[in-house]
Amino acid sequence: MLFAHDTDCSLIAAAALVNTDGPDGDGLPDIAALDAFYLAHAYTGRHEHTEAELRSVRDLRPRLRRIWYADTDEVVTVVNGLLRENHALPQLITHDDEPYHFHAVPRDAPLAARIAVEAAMAVADLVRYGELSRLRICDHPDCANVLVDLSKNRSRRFCDAGCGNRAAVTAYRARKAATRP
16 A cells, blocks of 8 residues: 555654664653654654653653554544644645645644644554554564554565664574584
């Protein structure tokens, strides 16, 4: 299934945000890291560069993580809650040479609200098209990162943290060890 560009971008950003809260520490330790996240995921509009904004974005992570582990009904509850709490009102918008896409909160809304609503609307597309199975947990046994499988053949198994390479190296070494006398 081919999704709209803004849906893909929002899903990827939501997964990246969830993965900043991991067992190896906080991937959003400070405002500079939030600035980098903001730029990496091409957010536009209001960005306050404050500790309060950083806290509100961090606080969003557990709710978004629930989406990867929930059944459809719970996903819908989370999505509807995020949309309702942030007073989402979808509108078609174009800016910065981007084609028309949905914004559901004003560009001057708090960053956490914009992230929450964009993620919720993207997940709503997955629900509508019966594609929640594209939200996955990394297959590497030592990883709990989430991922979005946007491949045509639905074959993505590993997150972006190098787990695919680690799995390939482990398999290679196991094959080599099995052929040794």
